[in-house]
Amino acid sequence: MSENDQPRRRWSRSLLFALGWILTGLGVIGLILPLMPGTVFLIAAAWCFSQSSPRFEAWLVGHPRLGSHVRRWRETGAIARRAKYLACGSMALSFVLLTRTSAPPIALATAAFCLVGAGLYVASRPEG
DSSP: OOTTHHHHHHHHHHHHHHHHHHHHHHHHHHHHSTTSOHHHHHHHHHHHHHHHOHHHHHHHHHOTTTHHHHHHHHHHOOOOHHHHHHHHHHHHHHHHHHHTTTOOHHHHHHHHHHHHHHHHHHHHSOOO
């Protein structure tokens, strides 16, 4: 690693660390609110922490209420049935709301493509 890479690495670690906390907060909110899938945010937060702070990654994975979702994903790639329903339902609702806006057809097509792809991925994961 060159000397120029050191500040960039420090900067990206700081951004990933901050993003990890934001995603953890969204994950907690998602576990409380019925229409927001919190598990996805916790998995993303764990990844951010794995790249920026092993200490906080260990904290999140070991947390008695939050860690089980991340551990289940890491061990088996499983998503709970309820979380699947919530995630796919939220994506469908998001698309319906998007169709009620003045979004151009290309935006609707792109969103539909991405949401269908994400929904198929979520639906294809094992249940746990």
